[in-house]
Amino acid sequence: MLTLKNIKKQFDGRTILDNLNLEVPDGQILAIVGPSGAGKTTLLRCISGLETVDSGEFILDGQPYDPANNRDNDKVIGVVFQDFQLFPNLTVKDNITLAPQLVLKQSKADAEARGQALIDQLNLSGKEDLYPYQLSGGQKQRVAIVRALAMNPKILCYDEPTSALDPDLRQTVEQIILGLKQNQMTQIVVTHDMTFAENIADQILRVEPIKA
Amino acid sequence: MLHYATEILPSLLSGAWMTVRIFFWTLIAAIPLGILVSLGLTANFKPLRWLLKFYVWLMRGTPLLLQLIFVFYGLPIIGVIFQRYDAALFAFILNYTAYFAEIFRGGFQAIPNGQYESARVLRLTRSQTLLRIVIPQVVKIVVPSIGNEVINLIKDSSLVYVIGLGDLLRAGNVATARDVTLLPLVLVGIIYLLMTAVATFILRRVEQHYRSWR
Numbered sequence: 001m002l003t004l005k006n007i008k009k010q011f012d013g014r015t016i017l018d019n020l021n022l023e024v025p026d027g028q029i030l031a032i033v034g035p036s037g038a039g040k041t042t043l044l045r046c047i048s049g050l051e052t053v054d055s056g057e058f059i060l061d062g063q064p065y066d067p068a069n070n071r072d073n074d075k076v077i078g079v080v081f082q083d084f085q086l087f088p089n090l091t092v093k094d095n096i097t098l099a100p101q102l103v104l105k106q107s108k109a110d111a112e113a114r115g116q117a118l119i120d121q122l123n124l125s126g127k128e129d130l131y132p133y134q135l136s137g138g139q140k141q142r143v144a145i146v147r148a149l150a151m152n153p154k155i156l157c158y159d160e161p162t163s164a165l166d167p168d169l170r171q172t173v174e175q176i177i178l179g180l181k182q183n184q185m186t187q188i189v190v191t192h193d194m195t196f197a198e199n200i201a202d203q204i205l206r207v208e209p210i211k212a
Numbered sequence: 213m214l215h216y217a218t219e220i221l222p223s224l225l226s227g228a229w230m231t232v233r234i235f236f237w238t239l240i241a242a243i244p245l246g247i248l249v250s251l252g253l254t255a256n257f258k259p260l261r262w263l264l265k266f267y268v269w270l271m272r273g274t275p276l277l278l279q280l281i282f283v284f285y286g287l288p289i290i291g292v293i294f295q296r297y298d299a300a301l302f303a304f305i306l307n308y309t310a311y312f313a314e315i316f317r318g319g320f321q322a323i324p325n326g327q328y329e330s331a332r333v334l335r336l337t338r339s340q341t342l343l344r345i346v347i348p349q350v351v352k353i354v355v356p357s358i359g360n361e362v363i364n365l366i367k368d369s370s371l372v373y374v375i376g377l378g379d380l381l382r383a384g385n386v387a388t389a390r391d392v393t394l395l396p397l398v399l400v401g402i403i404y405l406l407m408t409a410v411a412t413f414i415l416r417r418v419e420q421h422y423r424s425w426r
């Protein structure tokens with residue numbers, strides 16, 4: 001379970017997040033909704049440690065947690081970026097198995113076996129040796145999800161997972177997210193699409209831009 | 213004429229060997245140094261950035277010929293003495309590192325911040341990120357520009373003539389002056405063409421290698 005208490009974040013003296021509180025129980029899906037510029041991405045970046053907060057606390061499984069500096073590989077927070085950010089110089093397989101080998105010290109065979117299971121689960125069989133430029137948007141997104149899952153994250157975060165895809169792929173994304181929920185994956189999904197949020201979420205958090 | 217050509221060829225080839233040595237060692241040193249300097253050019257530590265900017269500005273803003281003369285004939289005046297060959301290598305490496313650094317700096321700037329961020333959330337270290345993710349992408353971007361400099365370097369190496377090193381150009385010029393014939397200079401031209409052709413071929417292969425992904 002992840003808890004945020006009184007999180008405050010400013011950019012150049014401008015408050016983006018003000019005393020924000022939230023709680024994501026294990027295996028649940030939290031959707032964060034709100035208009036553009038409300039600070040959804042910023043919140044996700046704070047949770048995943050890409051931004052530091054100005055004040056407030058993070059608590060992960062009952063322990064204080066510092067997203068920006070945590071080095072415990074049992075406490076990874078995975079991220080699926082809006083534009084996926086796959087590594088263009090690596091094949092699908094290498095995108096997925098690089099970090100498990102370098103960071104989790106898995107053997108190549110081990111990382112590939114685990115990777116393959118996830119590849120099959122997310123319908124990417126046969127794409128292992130392709131490079132990212134050879135994939136469709138939906139396939140890229142699934143590779144990004146597998147790459148994050150291969151690190152055995154505690155929580156998986158998505159920034160606007162429907163925005164870079166064709167509208168008819170929205171349902172596929174819903175199915176993937178709900179499928180991972182079946183495996184008890186705790187997920188945080190940022191979106192400005194209310195219907196999408198309602199379809200997937202156990203809990204919806206609204207953020208609004210803060211007037212200066 | 214053929215007889216004459218075989219007669220002067222050994223001296224031309226030994227000159228060419230000097231050219232190749234300067235070419236080779238300059239590349240071996242200046243490419244990695246160029247990468248390091250380009251990282252320094254984008255470092256957060258301002259004094260380092262300014263110092264390196266000044267160095268690049270100086271090297272690119274003055275002729276390599278002046279730099280060669282400065283190192284070999286100038287520095288001894290203040291007590292820094294180089295052998296001819298060392299002076300040539302020193303000046304070439306200093307000069308080419310600056311050019312390579314500028315090229316690599318452009319390459320590094322072309323890598324989106326998102327690549328660093330996705331490596332970071334996957335918990336790769338800074339050096340893992342550079343070696344496995346960033347540098348391969350940078351290399352792909354810079355290969356064509358590096359290629360131009362490599363060809364330039366073959367030709368620039370003839371500047372060592374001015375500090376009295378026996379390179380290919382000098383060997384040809386000596387033979388021409390002694391025997392009053394154009395043939396040595398023509399042969400010199402042909403040998404330069406062969407060297408640039410080999411370099412071009414290797415560069416094409418490298419470019420092709422990086423064509424498997426985009």
Ligand SMILES: Nc1ncnc2c1ncn2[C@@H]1O[C@H](COP(=O)(O)OP(=O)(O)O)[C@@H](O)[C@H]1O
Binds near residue numbers: 034038043
């Ligand atoms: N690195 C930054 N520096 C300064 N301002 C930023 C930075 N990142 C985001 N902002 C500002 O914070 C606000 C929230 O941005 P963001 O979190 O991207 O909103 P959302 O994802 O909800 O559209 C915006 O006004 C944006 O301009």
Ligand SMILES: [Mg+2]
Binds near residue numbers: 041160
């Ligand atoms: Mg956003």
